[in-house]
Amino acid sequence: GEDVEQSLFLSVREGDSSVINCTYTDSSSTYLYWYKQEPGAGLQLLTYIFSNMDMKQDQRLTVLLNKKDKHLSLRIADTQTGDSAIYFCAGRDDKIIFGKGTRLHILP
Amino acid sequence: DGGITQSPKYLFRKEGQNVTLSCEQNLNHDAMYWYRQDPGQGLRLIYYSQIVNDFQKGDIAEGYSVSREKKESFPLTVTSAQKNPTAFYLCASADTTGGAFFGQGTRLTVV
Numbered sequence: 224g225e226d227v228e229q230s231l232f233l234s235v236r237e238g239d240s241s242v243i244n245c246t247y248t249d250s251s252s253t254y255l256y257w258y259k260q261e262p263g264a265g266l267q268l269l270t271y272i273f274s275n276m277d278m279k280q281d282q283r284l285t286v287l288l289n290k291k292d293k294h295l296s297l298r299i300a301d302t303q304t305g306d307s308a309i310y311f312c313a314g315r316d317d318k319i320i321f322g323k324g325t326r327l328h329i330l331p
Numbered sequence: 332d333g334g335i336t337q338s339p340k341y342l343f344r345k346e347g348q349n350v351t352l353s354c355e356q357n358l359n360h361d362a363m364y365w366y367r368q369d370p371g372q373g374l375r376l377i378y379y380s381q382i383v384n385d386f387q388k389g390d391i392a393e394g395y396s397v398s399r400e401k402k403e404s405f406p407l408t409v410t411s412a413q414k415n416p417t418a419f420y421l422c423a424s425a426d427t428t429g430g431a432f433f434g435q436g437t438r439l440t441v442v
Contacts, residue, residue, distance in 0.1 A: 253429075254429045254431070256431060258433075264435065264436070265337075265421055265433040265435040266374075266421065266423075266433040267433075268430065268431065268432055268433070271429050271430070271431070273429060311373065311374070313431075315425070315429075315431065317379070317381060317387075318364075318376055318379055318389065319364060319376070319379075319423065319425065319431055320376065321366075321373050321374040322373060323372065323373035324373050
Protein backbone atom coordinates (compact mmCIF):
# COMPACT_ATOMS: atom_id res chain seq x y z
CA GLY A 224 0.00 0.00 0.00
CA GLU A 225 0.86 3.66 -0.01
CA ASP A 226 3.76 4.80 2.13
CA VAL A 227 4.54 8.46 2.74
CA GLU A 228 7.88 9.57 4.23
CA GLN A 229 8.88 12.92 5.74
CA SER A 230 11.81 14.14 7.76
CA LEU A 231 10.77 14.64 11.38
CA PHE A 232 12.27 18.04 12.21
CA LEU A 233 13.21 21.28 10.50
CA SER A 234 14.62 24.45 12.06
CA VAL A 235 14.50 27.71 10.12
CA ARG A 236 15.40 31.28 11.00
CA GLU A 237 12.54 33.79 11.03
CA GLY A 238 12.29 35.52 7.67
CA ASP A 239 14.00 32.71 5.74
CA SER A 240 12.22 30.21 3.50
CA SER A 241 11.25 26.81 4.84
CA VAL A 242 11.24 23.77 2.56
CA ILE A 243 9.53 20.63 3.80
CA ASN A 244 10.03 17.48 1.76
CA CYS A 245 7.96 14.35 1.28
CA THR A 246 8.29 11.17 -0.75
CA TYR A 247 5.48 8.75 -1.57
CA THR A 248 5.38 5.27 -3.05
CA ASP A 249 1.98 5.03 -4.76
CA SER A 250 1.96 6.64 -8.19
CA SER A 251 -1.81 6.24 -8.35
CA SER A 252 -2.32 9.04 -5.83
CA THR A 253 -4.73 11.46 -7.49
CA TYR A 254 -4.23 14.34 -5.07
CA LEU A 255 -1.34 15.27 -2.80
CA TYR A 256 -1.95 17.43 0.25
CA TRP A 257 -0.18 19.59 2.79
CA TYR A 258 -1.74 20.10 6.21
CA LYS A 259 -0.72 22.15 9.25
CA GLN A 260 -1.41 21.02 12.82
CA GLU A 261 -1.00 23.25 15.85
CA PRO A 262 -0.94 21.80 19.40
CA GLY A 263 -4.24 20.22 20.43
CA ALA A 264 -5.97 21.11 17.17
CA GLY A 265 -7.22 19.32 14.11
CA LEU A 266 -5.53 19.47 10.73
CA GLN A 267 -5.79 22.62 8.65
CA LEU A 268 -5.68 22.08 4.90
CA LEU A 269 -3.00 24.42 3.53
CA THR A 270 -2.99 23.45 -0.11
CA TYR A 271 -3.25 20.48 -2.43
CA ILE A 272 -2.11 19.61 -5.91
CA PHE A 273 -3.61 17.38 -8.57
CA SER A 274 -1.21 14.67 -9.67
CA ASN A 275 -0.94 15.99 -13.24
CA MET A 276 0.38 19.36 -12.03
CA ASP A 277 4.02 20.26 -11.39
CA MET A 278 3.61 23.34 -9.26
CA LYS A 279 1.04 25.34 -7.36
CA GLN A 280 1.54 28.70 -5.69
CA ASP A 281 -0.75 30.28 -3.12
CA GLN A 282 0.53 33.45 -1.44
CA ARG A 283 3.57 32.41 0.67
CA LEU A 284 3.14 28.71 -0.16
CA THR A 285 4.64 26.92 -3.14
CA VAL A 286 4.10 23.22 -3.79
CA LEU A 287 6.39 21.36 -6.18
CA LEU A 288 5.64 17.86 -7.46
CA ASN A 289 8.21 15.66 -9.16
CA LYS A 290 6.19 12.69 -10.36
CA LYS A 291 9.19 10.80 -11.71
CA ASP A 292 10.90 10.80 -8.30
CA LYS A 293 7.59 10.71 -6.36
CA HIS A 294 8.73 13.76 -4.43
CA LEU A 295 6.56 16.54 -3.07
CA SER A 296 7.76 19.71 -1.37
CA LEU A 297 6.21 22.66 0.41
CA ARG A 298 8.05 25.96 0.44
CA ILE A 299 6.96 28.63 2.93
CA ALA A 300 8.38 32.02 2.04
CA ASP A 301 9.27 34.59 4.73
CA THR A 302 8.72 32.13 7.59
CA GLN A 303 7.04 33.67 10.64
CA THR A 304 6.72 32.53 14.26
CA GLY A 305 3.07 31.65 13.54
CA ASP A 306 4.28 29.04 11.07
CA SER A 307 5.64 26.95 13.93
CA ALA A 308 3.62 23.71 13.77
CA ILE A 309 3.68 20.14 12.49
CA TYR A 310 3.24 19.80 8.74
CA PHE A 311 1.81 16.63 7.20
CA CYS A 312 1.89 15.54 3.62
CA ALA A 313 -0.68 13.04 2.37
CA GLY A 314 -1.58 11.19 -0.79
CA ARG A 315 -5.10 10.28 -1.88
CA ASP A 316 -6.44 7.61 -4.15
CA ASP A 317 -9.44 6.05 -2.38
CA LYS A 318 -7.77 6.31 1.03
CA ILE A 319 -5.83 9.33 2.24
CA ILE A 320 -2.47 8.19 3.66
CA PHE A 321 -0.34 10.50 5.79
CA GLY A 322 3.31 10.87 6.55
CA LYS A 323 4.40 11.09 10.19
CA GLY A 324 4.73 14.88 10.05
CA THR A 325 7.58 17.40 10.07
CA ARG A 326 7.88 19.64 13.13
CA LEU A 327 8.89 23.13 11.98
CA HIS A 328 10.79 25.16 14.58
CA ILE A 329 11.38 28.87 14.02
CA LEU A 330 14.62 30.38 15.28
CA PRO A 331 14.61 34.08 16.24
CA ASP B 332 -21.66 27.82 8.35
CA GLY B 333 -20.24 24.89 6.39
CA GLY B 334 -17.79 22.42 7.80
CA ILE B 335 -17.14 19.26 9.73
CA THR B 336 -18.23 18.96 13.33
CA GLN B 337 -16.85 16.42 15.75
CA SER B 338 -18.37 15.97 19.18
CA PRO B 339 -17.62 15.87 21.96
CA LYS B 340 -14.23 17.57 22.11
CA TYR B 341 -13.23 15.54 25.19
CA LEU B 342 -14.58 12.13 26.16
CA PHE B 343 -13.86 9.92 29.13
CA ARG B 344 -14.67 6.23 29.11
CA LYS B 345 -14.42 3.51 31.68
CA GLU B 346 -12.63 0.35 30.71
CA GLY B 347 -14.99 -2.20 29.18
CA GLN B 348 -17.46 0.37 27.83
CA ASN B 349 -18.30 1.13 24.23
CA VAL B 350 -18.36 4.78 23.22
CA THR B 351 -19.49 6.52 20.03
CA LEU B 352 -17.79 9.56 18.52
CA SER B 353 -19.86 11.82 16.29
CA CYS B 354 -18.80 13.27 12.94
CA GLU B 355 -21.19 15.41 10.89
CA GLN B 356 -20.52 17.38 7.71
CA ASN B 357 -22.68 19.77 5.70
CA LEU B 358 -20.26 20.08 2.77
CA ASN B 359 -22.15 17.52 0.64
CA HIS B 360 -19.01 15.38 0.47
CA ASP B 361 -19.31 11.74 -0.52
CA ALA B 362 -16.11 10.49 1.13
CA MET B 363 -15.51 10.42 4.89
CA TYR B 364 -12.62 9.11 6.96
CA TRP B 365 -11.67 8.31 10.56
CA TYR B 366 -8.11 8.53 11.84
CA ARG B 367 -6.39 7.94 15.13
CA GLN B 368 -3.43 10.06 16.28
CA ASP B 369 -1.24 9.09 19.21
CA PRO B 370 1.12 11.59 20.90
CA GLY B 371 3.98 12.56 18.62
CA GLN B 372 2.68 10.30 15.87
CA GLY B 373 1.15 10.65 12.46
CA LEU B 374 -2.42 9.74 11.48
CA ARG B 375 -3.46 6.12 11.10
CA LEU B 376 -6.58 5.25 9.08
CA ILE B 377 -9.31 3.37 10.96
CA TYR B 378 -12.24 3.28 8.49
CA TYR B 379 -13.31 5.14 5.39
CA SER B 380 -16.46 5.46 3.33
CA GLN B 381 -16.74 6.56 -0.29
CA ILE B 382 -20.54 6.53 -0.42
CA VAL B 383 -23.61 6.10 1.78
CA ASN B 384 -24.19 2.55 3.06
CA ASP B 385 -20.68 1.45 2.19
CA PHE B 386 -17.40 1.58 4.14
CA GLN B 387 -14.00 -0.13 4.19
CA LYS B 388 -11.49 -1.02 6.87
CA GLY B 389 -8.35 1.01 7.11
CA ASP B 390 -5.03 -0.06 8.61
CA ILE B 391 -6.16 -0.31 12.26
CA ALA B 392 -9.87 -1.25 12.19
CA GLU B 393 -9.75 -3.88 14.94
CA GLY B 394 -11.82 -2.83 17.97
CA TYR B 395 -13.71 -0.14 16.04
CA SER B 396 -16.98 -0.05 14.09
CA VAL B 397 -18.68 2.55 11.88
CA SER B 398 -21.94 3.16 10.03
CA ARG B 399 -22.82 5.39 7.08
CA GLU B 400 -26.60 5.58 6.96
CA LYS B 401 -26.66 9.24 5.90
CA LYS B 402 -24.31 11.19 3.67
CA GLU B 403 -23.77 13.79 6.40
CA SER B 404 -22.89 11.43 9.23
CA PHE B 405 -20.11 8.90 9.89
CA PRO B 406 -20.10 7.90 13.57
CA LEU B 407 -17.25 5.83 15.02
CA THR B 408 -17.80 3.36 17.87
CA VAL B 409 -14.81 2.45 19.99
CA THR B 410 -15.65 -0.96 21.40
CA SER B 411 -14.39 -2.70 24.52
CA ALA B 412 -12.33 -4.91 22.20
CA GLN B 413 -10.01 -1.97 21.45
CA LYS B 414 -7.09 -2.61 23.82
CA ASN B 415 -5.59 0.86 23.88
CA PRO B 416 -8.31 3.38 22.97
CA THR B 417 -6.82 6.51 24.57
CA ALA B 418 -5.96 8.75 21.60
CA PHE B 419 -6.95 11.79 19.56
CA TYR B 420 -9.56 10.87 16.93
CA LEU B 421 -9.91 12.89 13.74
CA CYS B 422 -12.66 12.77 11.15
CA ALA B 423 -12.34 14.11 7.59
CA SER B 424 -14.50 14.47 4.52
CA ALA B 425 -13.46 14.95 0.91
CA ASP B 426 -15.01 15.97 -2.37
CA THR B 427 -14.41 14.88 -5.94
CA THR B 428 -12.52 18.09 -6.80
CA GLY B 429 -9.81 17.29 -4.29
CA GLY B 430 -10.48 19.25 -1.11
CA ALA B 431 -10.22 17.15 2.06
CA PHE B 432 -11.09 18.81 5.35
CA PHE B 433 -10.83 17.80 9.00
CA GLY B 434 -12.92 18.35 12.10
CA GLN B 435 -11.34 19.63 15.30
CA GLY B 436 -10.98 16.16 16.80
CA THR B 437 -12.18 14.23 19.86
CA ARG B 438 -9.73 13.40 22.61
CA LEU B 439 -10.72 10.08 24.19
CA THR B 440 -9.33 9.04 27.55
CA VAL B 441 -9.96 5.72 29.23
CA VAL B 442 -10.18 6.04 33.02
